[in-house]
Amino acid sequence: MKRAAVCLLFLLLLLPQKGYPSDYSLKIVTPVDSTYTQGGQTISVVSKVQANAFSALKIYVDGGLQKDLGDIDGKQYVCSVVSVHPGINTIMVSGIIEDGGVVSRQVKVFIISPISAKYNTAPDDYTQYWFHSSSSTCFTCHQMQPQKTDLYPVKHSDSSCYVCHKDITDRKYVHGPTAAWACLMCHDSNADPKYSTPTPPEKMCEKCHGDDIAAWQKLKHQHGPFALGMCTTCHSPHGSNWPFWTRKFPTDLCLSCHIGQSGNHVITFFNGDPHPMRGHPDPRHPGRELSCASCHSPHASPYRFQLFGDYRHPRTFCRGCHFTKAMPY
Ligand code: HEC
Ligand code: HEC
Ligand code: HEC
Ligand code: HEC
Ligand code: HEC
Ligand code: HEC
Ligand code: HEC
Ligand code: HEC
Secondary structure: HHHHHHHHHHHHOOOOOOHHOOOOOOOEEEOOOOEEEOOOEEEEEEEEEEOOOEEEEEEEOOOEEEEEEOOOOOOOOOEEEEOOOOOEEEEEEEOOOOOOOEEEEEEEEEEEEOOOOOOOOOOOOEEOHHHHHOOOOOHHHOOOOOOOOOOOOOOOHHHOOHHHHHHOOOOOOHHHHHHHHHHHHHHOOOOOOOOOOOOHHHHHHHHHHHHHHHOOOOOOOHHHHHHHHHHHHHHHOOOOOOHHOOOOHHHHHHHHOOOOOOOOOOOOOOOEEEOOOOOOOEEEEOOOEEEHOOEEEOOOOOOOOHOOOOOOOOOHHOOOOOOOOOOOO
């Protein structure tokens, strides 16, 4: 008898969506299918479930299990956060029924990466997701309006953004205002869409780095993306695993746009090896690692190719590092 019931249940589960018994309803509230977002390394997955219908919810990204949420008895909303990667992410939520059945739903989201030639624009059939500008039911349990304390929270958890965005500071190097959870310094709740940031992003950085920017703008040779004010193409506004919160290690960052540039241009050894481009201390910038940015300013310089000196005088140029106190060879 029990077996027959289980078989019946399985048969029901195989039916198309409409055929599910309403007792096992499961809906992904956020994210929304076929939408894209700018940047993020994590995304919230909130499901609305029939209370007490499931013993657990499992969340998969591209088939890999990321969350196994038990203890959901009585809950109607199950909130969690998963890691995502640039490109299309297939997020599947599976509700586990006590006697072995499974109800699954899935959505596809596209994450943009400004420094990936492959993923810097979303496919045509994806629309931009502005969560805070769409209507949601989250406010029944969460504070959704910015509070006075959000300007300069004393503790991270004082920020009303913290509950949902706490992973944003999980990086090795975190940018000052983000580390302080002063999110509203850049995300204006009166902006349209809400919390959107200005383009070009330089306008936002200028508020605190105006002196640096003005000094660079006076220099004769300006780097393409800097001249366009695209600071956040190279710098994450929040943080990253590299100093100065660059989106990759500088050499890899440069090579993601200058794809043909192997680095062989400075000098090529007899065996074809180029001048070192990483893995040694940078003699010009104590504490940093040698990279393309050791010779080229990523922003601007008075010299051609944004170099730190005139390369047509190899002796002086090379001696910017070699035969110096920092590197006597
Ligand atoms: C220095 C300015 C700045 C600060 C401070 C800042 N942000 Fe952002 N944020 C941006 C910009 C610019 C974007 C647009 C996407 C990008 O360039 O990566 C963004 C995107 C986002 C996104 C969407 C994509 C992603 O990266 O996840 C979230 C969520 C977000 N910010 C939350 C926060 C929270 C929470 C804080 C406070 C802890 C914060 N931001 C602090 C500038 C800032
Ligand atoms: C029925 C109440 C309820 C509703 C509705 C609700 N949440 Fe939650 N949410 C909670 C509770 C309780 C927590 C745990 C609080 C904590 O960790 O401090 C939580 C935690 C979260 C977290 C953190 C999860 C984690 O693993 O760190 C996120 C993200 C989140 N909610 C997003 C949302 C979003 C987005 C919505 C609307 C689509 C929403 N929630 C609606 C009750 C709710
Ligand atoms: C109830 C949970 C919740 C709270 C509280 C919350 N956010 Fe969000 N936020 C989300 C979700 C969900 C998204 C969609 C992207 C994602 O899943 O990370 C989002 C996206 C964003 C984005 C990207 C633009 C957009 O609208 O999609 C920004 C910027 C942002 N949040 C800033 C903030 C700031 C600043 C605060 C605090 C003043 C805050 N959020 C509080 C859940 C929340
Ligand atoms: C609200 C003020 C504020 C805004 C806006 C702001 N920053 Fe910053 N930034 C700081 C502070 C404070 C520091 C120094 C503390 C630290 O190292 O995080 C800093 C440091 C930096 C550094 C490291 C500088 C160094 O010499 O160590 C970089 C890179 C940077 N910011 C990039 C940006 C970019 C790009 C933007 C625009 C998206 C931006 N910042 C917007 C306040 C701000
Ligand atoms: C092409 C990529 C790129 C762009 C565009 C860019 N930066 Fe940078 N920036 C870097 C790299 C790489 C470093 C680290 C240099 C190093 O490792 O020596 C850096 C360093 C910095 C620093 C630290 C200063 C220092 O000591 O070198 C600040 C401040 C900064 N950037 C702000 C900005 C601002 C503001 C903008 C936009 C107006 C911007 N950057 C645009 C790549 C970039
Ligand atoms: C977002 C893409 C992007 C990134 C990342 C990037 N660049 Fe560029 N770079 C450009 C563009 C666009 C130009 C202007 C194209 C031109 O004038 O030929 C340029 C021009 C240059 C030039 C001048 C070339 C010439 O022939 O005048 C140099 C040198 C250079 N970049 C070095 C770097 C270095 C070093 C880095 C890493 C710190 C870097 N770039 C990162 C896009 C990028
Ligand atoms: C040791 C100093 C040094 C380092 C490190 C360095 N460059 Fe250069 N770069 C030069 C010099 C000198 C020139 C001008 C003469 C030439 O082309 O050899 C130049 C020219 C360039 C040019 C413009 C001319 C061309 O060949 O297109 C680009 C673009 C460039 N470098 C990108 C990079 C990138 C990307 C890296 C990191 C992989 C890098 N450079 C690392 C010294 C350096
Ligand atoms: C930004 C600083 C910098 C500049 C400028 C620079 N180099 Fe270097 N160079 C280095 C570093 C760091 C190493 C690695 C040192 C080591 O092996 O310990 C290196 C290694 C070398 C080596 C290999 C030496 C060895 O022992 O393996 C040669 C040859 C060389 N550089 C030639 C040049 C020439 C020629 C120029 C001028 C066109 C130049 N370099 C400009 C930093 C620089």
